[in-house]
Amino acid sequence: MSEVQPRIDSPATSAHETAAHGVSRPIVELIDVSRIYPNGETVVRALDRVSLAIHPGEFIAIMGQSGSGKSTLMNIVGCLDRPSSGRYLVDGVDVEDLDADSLAELRCSTFGFVFQRYNLLPSLTAAENVEIPAIYAGAPQEERIERAHLLLDRLGLGERSEHRPSQLSGGQQQRVSIARALMNAAPVILADEPTGALDTRSGEDVLALLKELNADGHTVILITHDPDVAAHARRIVRFQDGHIVSDERHEGEPDRTPLPATGPARRSGLARFLPDLAEAVRMAFASMVANIFRTALTLLGIVIGVGSVITMLAVGDGGKASVLERISQIGTNLLIVRPGAAGIRSSGDNATLLPEDAEALRAIPGINAVAPERSSRFTMRFGSEDYFTTVxxxxxxxLTARDWAMAEGVMFSPADVRAYAPVVVLGQTVVRNLFGEDDPLGRHVLVKNVPYQVIGVLSARGANAFGQDQDDVALVPLSTGFVRVFGRQFLNSVTVKVQEAADIPRVESAITRIIAERHQAEDFQVRNTAQFLETAVETQNTLTLVLGCVAAISLLVAGIGVMNIMLVSVTERTREIGIRMATGARMSNIMLQFNTEALVVCSVGGAVGVGLGLAAALGLEWLGASIVLSLHPPLIAFACAFLTGLVFGYLPARKAAGLDPVVALAYE
Incomplete structure (x- = not known):
């Protein structure tokens, strides 16, 4: 760099002392360190009993040809890898005693990496790339943004801070990488072939910058195979075949004593988790936008799953409500007596139930109404119009027993029944077929060539729970029907309306006892409409459950799709994961990021699916389907989508968090 600018950060070294002041403890110390890799039936000794001490403030070059072990050394020094044997101490702490998260903390606070290939995340801007170590250090957002821009300004990239790596030259990208290494004021800068991918001028600028950082008090460890690059260091350690073959010090300025840290503040506990979660959500949306087509396909499965859950449940609840409404039209608190023993299907000509049985039931306390019934199908005529209906x-x-109201006219009275009056009350379907738009009241219709005067019209009821048209009926006095229509005097049923629901069991027992005594046999059965209701509810609940399960299966398939996409994403972003680990990401950070991405995808898909599911349900209602919308299905569907992301995102997140940093960084 042509001019040394005011320094803006220095590493933390409260326990460090430089060589000029009598070193008591190296910042990095390797003692008989070996790194062995299995290779078939043999082994490769990348490092073989290497001992090396590096003190705070040194500028040291690790030099050697490809395969000499220098990169392996850097991986161990930077806590990306562990030695197979020997001891490695960082500021006096043996890394053998540290778990993965403690090693990540060391990478975050002690080491700053400058890679040959820059290792910047292509989807982030220069400033966002610089911020990454501070994110994993738990620094407040405002502080890290300010510091990232300050570092880029110092390195001459202030005007390029919002550019992505693809918009920067190689030298500019390497300066962004150096700014990232400085973000947490790391005391040790590990530069792995930092000029290898640069032209001569850019390489000189980077080396000048490293010397400047060393002058500020950073310990700089430079990995290179180029003697000209190594010459910029004041100490050169040469490697060959995993051994140190020389360790030379050059004359020059003495190593600088590091100054107190000026890195960003750090948070812990809940104060750290919430910002980490917010950052994970932001990165999840950035990842979704960066892979918009794949995201759309992933969302489609969730949208279909959630939408189908809501639509199916709305249809199921609508069908249930419709059935319940139709059953309620039969009447409430009803007991229906039919001829024939229980469990035996009776024909319409079963003559065991008589009008006298119905009269005997009127003495039971707590009864509102007793309606004996005899029905059969006949042709009814008005003028030239014939219509086949139920009489x-x-x-x-x-009407009292059935909770049925009159639309116009009146119902026949008990006096009409006693007088065998030839009167009739018509349902809406019969009126429509015989009279069209004409008023039927006072007109006469013929049944078996016998005229009956129309004195009333029933209100519309529609279909019953069994799909039968309740309005397709003509009511006549039972006495008149026996004499002029039916012939033999027996009943098809007796409908009993009980005043209070609590009295139904008592009244049912009384009916059974009275009729059994009259018949001297149980050749009848008593049915409770509450049982109809219960059976219908159970049937509809089963249907709704089946529909919900079908929709849930589609959501399950969508979840498997999410997991598959996330596993592919982990593979594609292996190098990114390695970069994040090198800059201080813990396993929990990687887990949080990838699980959050799955949750965000499923949550967005869930929200869209809820909207489309509601729209589909309303569309079906507009087309005439019976639909019931409530708050629970959308909440349940969205919760299922959220849980889908949590469950099916766990395995990919765990795979990502379990990657070896060295392997991940080397992934192509």
Whole structure:
């Protein structure tokens, strides 16, 4: 660099003393360190009993040809790898006693890496790349942003801070890499062939910058095979075949005593986790945008899964509500007596239930109405119009028992029943087919060539729980029906309406006892409409469960798709993971990032799926389907999408967090 600018950071060295002041402890010390790699039936000794001490403030070059062991040494010094044997101490601490997260903390606070290939993340700007170590150190966002721009300004890249690596020259990218190494005021700068990919001028600038940083008090360890590059250091250690073959000191300025750290402040505990989570969410969205097509395909599976859950449950709940509504139209608190023993299917000609049985039931306390019924299908005629319908003979209590209202006219009275009056009350379907738009009241219709005067029209009921049209009916007095329509005097059923639901069991027992005594046999059965309701609810719940399971399977398939995509993403971003680990990311940071990415994808897909599911349900309702929308299905569906991300994102996140930093950095 042409001019030395004011220094803005210095490494922490409260326990360090330089050679000029009598060194008591090296900052980096290797004692009989070996690194052995298996190679088939043999082994490769990349390092063989190497001992080396590097003191604070030194500028040392590790020199050797390819395969000499210098890169292996750098990986061990930078806590990216562990020695196979021997001891390695950082500021007096044996790394053998440290777990993976403690090694990550060392990389974060003690070492700053400058790589030959820069190792910048292509999706981030220069400033965002510089910020990465401070993110993993738990630095507040405002401080790290300010510091990143300050470092880039110092290195002459202030105007390029918002550019991505692809928009920078090689020299500029290497200066960004150096700024990243300085972000946490690391006392040791590890530069691995920092000029190897640069032209001569850019290489000289980088070497001048490293000398400047050493003058500021940083310990600089330079890995190179070039003697001209190594000449800039004041100490040169030559490697060959895993051994140190020479260790020379050059005349020059004495090594500088490091100054107190001026790195960004750090946080811990919850104060650190929440910003880490927010940063993981931000990086997740950045990753989604960077791979927008793949993200869209991943979202599609979640959207379909969540949308189908909501739509299916809305359809199922709508069907359930529709069935319940139709059952309620039959009437509530009803007991229905039918001929034929329980469990035996009776025909319409079973003559065991008589009108006298119905009259006997009226004496039971707690009964509102008793409606005996006899029905059969006949052709009804008005003028030239014929219509085949159900004619039901009943009592005046029929409407009370069935909770059915009149649309116009009146219901026949008990006096009409006693007088065998030839009157009829029509359902809406019969009126529509016989009279069209004309008023039927006062008109006469023929049943078996017998005229009946229309005195009333029932309100519309629609289909019942079994899909039968309840409005396709004509009511006549039971006495009239027996004489003029049905012939033999027996009943198809007796409908009993109980005043209070709590009295139903008592009334049911009384009905069973009275009729059994009259018949001297149990040739009848009593059905409770509450049982119909319970059966219908169970059936609809089962149907809704089946529909929900079908939709859940689609969500499961979508989750497997998310896991597959995330596993592919881990493979594609292996080098990125290595870079993050080298800059201080712990296993928990990597786990959090990749799990958060899966959660963000599934949450966004869940939100979109909720919207589309609601829209689909409303569309089906517009087309005539019975739909019930409630808060629970969208919440459940979104929660399922969230859990899908959590569950199916765990395995890829764990795989990412378990990568070896050295292997990850070397991944192509």
């Amino acid at each position: 039901t003979g009943t009592s005046a209590d029929y």
